[in-house]
Amino acid sequence: ILINQTYAEFWLAVGAGSAVSLQLGEFRGRESLPPLLQLAAAALVSVVIAWLIYSWVLLESFGPHPFLLGPLLQYQGILENVQQGGPLEQTFYPWLYLRNLSAYGFLAMALVLPGAWLCLRSRNPLAVSVALSWLILALLMQLLKFKEVRYLEYLAPLTAFLVVAAIDAIVKFRRNY
Secondary structure (H helix, E strand, C coil): CCCCHHHHHHHHHHHHHHHHHHHCCCCCCHHHHHHHHHHHHHHHHHHHHHHHHHHHHCCCCCCCCCHHHHHHHHHHHHHHHHHCCCCHHHHCCCCHHHHCHHHHCHHHHHHHHHHHHHHHHCCCHHHHHHHHHHHHHHHHHHHCCCCCHHHHHHHHHHHHHHHHHHHHHHHHHHHHC
């Protein structure tokens, strides 16, 4: 989160994916609730620490303002600065991510959606949670006004998990065939 505020949505996606998995009954029994609560607590602590650090660093950057408003003022300032160059759709091409998927490998990108499908259909709570988190992050990235290719980086660990699931299914299919 301290690299870029946008990365805070990673916690949101992981928490939402885990919560949905819990609601779907993928996590069994009461023993699964404490790890989910620990994940939520870690996310909250991480966001609060990052917000406080950003607020402290940006304290003198925007003139007199309440301490905790620094990160929000920074986001608004960047947005206003970018909008001076023209409409956001021209500055941040809406299909930027799709056009640059080849940078992450054609085969890997071809296996992501089948891997997500296989993970969603599995009985493994971790696999379901990872697939849901990846889908939520991909959707959030499209909804953000700022689009940068580097935002695909935080999908990389989840993408690797999904690609491995797809490759595993291909190997099992070939073995059975």
